[in-house]
Structure formats: structure tokens, C-alpha cells
Amino acid sequence: MVIKYEPLNRREKIMRLFREAIEAENARDLETAKRKLDEIMELARDEEPEFYFEACFRLADIFLQEDNYRGAVKCAIRGVHRAPNEDLYRLGIKRLGDVLFIMKEENRLGEVSEDMDVTLSLVKNDEELYRFVQTLMKIARGEKVEERFSLEEFNEIIGLLRE
Secondary structure (H helix, E strand, O other): OOOOOHHHHHHHHHHHHHHHHHHHHHOOOHHHHHHHHHHHHHHHOOOOHHHHHHHHHHHHHHHHHOOOHHHHHHHHHHHHHOOOOHHHHHHHHHHHHHHHHHHHHOOOHHHHHOOOHHHHHHOOOOHHHHHHHHHHHHHHOOOOOOOOOOOHHHHHHHHHHHO
């Protein structure tokens, strides 16, 4: 009988990295925090999707602190795309909406229209998320949109952004 301890070791390492990332962020060492979160994302991508999801949104928060709004949106979209279940998917959409609302308040929504090709290709297999990102880019360019989505969370975000 072979006992495999590797997943537990991975989880322990991820938890240690989260602690180190939070400590670095609290110390305003954002580069170290970003490096730790990137490492978590690499370790968690396939085996620990909940940790991957949370690392994406913590990284998005750090990008907001650095006024890197497009980076925050890209991380949030990545988190939504790889959400391991519907509850986290919907939570991720709401968190993405928070980032977008902050951008709108800061008059920085236009940044979403630039350099989103990689993000679009990442979400191409999720038809509704893909259409949502395309709609965001249109709004960011100042185009009028009348797009409707099956998830009400997407419709709420679009409605807030159009106001």
C-alpha cells in the first residue's frame, strides 16, 4: 500500500505562501506579495482550484493598490474563468464587478478596451464570459450596448457601467 502525502504538502506550502503574501502586502512590499501569489497560482492551478481562485483575487487587489486597473481586471477574469463551482463563479463575477465599478469611479474604465486579446483567448470556451468580456470592451470604448446575459450578475454589472 502506497500512501501519497504530496497533496497535503502542496496545501501546506500554499498556506505558507498565502501567509507570506499577506505579510508582504501588509508591509507594503507588493512585489514580494505578487511573487508569492503567482507561485500559489502555479501550484494550485490544477489541483487546488479554490486556492487558485482566491490568489487571483488577492492579486487583483494588489494591482488595484498599484493603480494597475487592467491587470486587476485580467486577474479577476482569470479567477472567474477557473472558478471550481457555480457559487465561486458567481462570487467572482461580483468581485469583478467591484473592480469595474472602482475603475468607473476613477474614470479608468477605458483601460479595459486595451490589450485584452490574451484574456479573451483564455475565456473563449466559456461562451457567456467571453461575450461579457467583449461587451466590457465595447463599453470601455464608449459604444452603446444592449447585450443580455443569462446570469443576472453580468446584467447588473453592465447596467451599472452604462449609467
